[in-house]
Amino acid sequence: MVSNNGPAKVTWKATDGTADHGLDYVGHAGHVFFANGQSEGFIKIKIVDDKISESPETFKVTLVGAISPSTVDDPKTIVITIKDDDKPCHDQCGTNAVCNEAKHLCFCEKGFLGDPYKECHRPCYGKCLSNAKCNVNLNACECNKGLVGDGVNKCAPPCDGKCKDYKFSHCNFKTNKCECNPNYFGDPYTSGCKCSTSHY
Known part of the structure; x- marks a missing residue:
């Protein structure tokens, strides 16, 4: 506040606290004018919007001098807090x-x-079966060793482990289907596998 018996010109100065001039605020000194009998005035200091989320920062503004017979009353210094809105x-x-x-x-x-x-x-979107694992690099489910399938809908022994039930057949790992052994023909799932050569 200012005590005056006529128009007064008061000098003010801003000093850094945790806030930095030029980075957080602009305007480090100036004058504020008071009419006769006026005891309060306003100082405009621009706050810089840096678009960065930060903790609250402060700087000080001090009234450093008034032309006589005006005087500056306490408090001569106030702390300004910049509250972040980013x-x-x-x-x-x-x-x-x-x-x-x-x-x-x-x-x-x-x-x-x-x-x-x-x-x-989550890796593979959390869709891998309990007997499968996620290949993080490919973000794809893979069946555990010894099993075949897509890792999401099914993981099972090759050919579902059924080829052993069909005589003279084996599992084709590429097609994941049972097929007749060499020199045998037929369908191991239906008619069975029969020898393609004659023995005398």
Whole structure:
């Protein structure tokens, strides 16, 4: 506040606290004018919107001098607090992602994969069967060793382990179907496998 018996001109100065001039606010000194009998005035200081989520920061404004016979009353210095209105990572993190405020970057939550700015998901979207595992590099389910299938709908022994029930047959691992052994013909699932050569 200012005590004056006529128009007054008062000098003010801003000094950094945790806020930095030029980065967080603009305007480090100036004058404020008071009409006769006016004891309060306003100082305009621009706050910089840096689009970065930060903790509250402060700077000081001090009234450093008034032209006589005016005087500056206590308090001569006040602390200005800049409260951040920017959301962490600009509120751009996707589903199952979190913001690292120190780096201003989004990351998938632990145990999740994907694009942290769109969607993070469990490896293979959590769809692998209990007898399958997720290939993280391919993000695809794979059956456990010794089993065949897509890892999502089915994992089973080759040819479902049925070829042993059909005489003279074996499992074709490429087609995952039973077929007759060499020199035998037929359908192991229906008519069975029969020898294609005659013995005398």
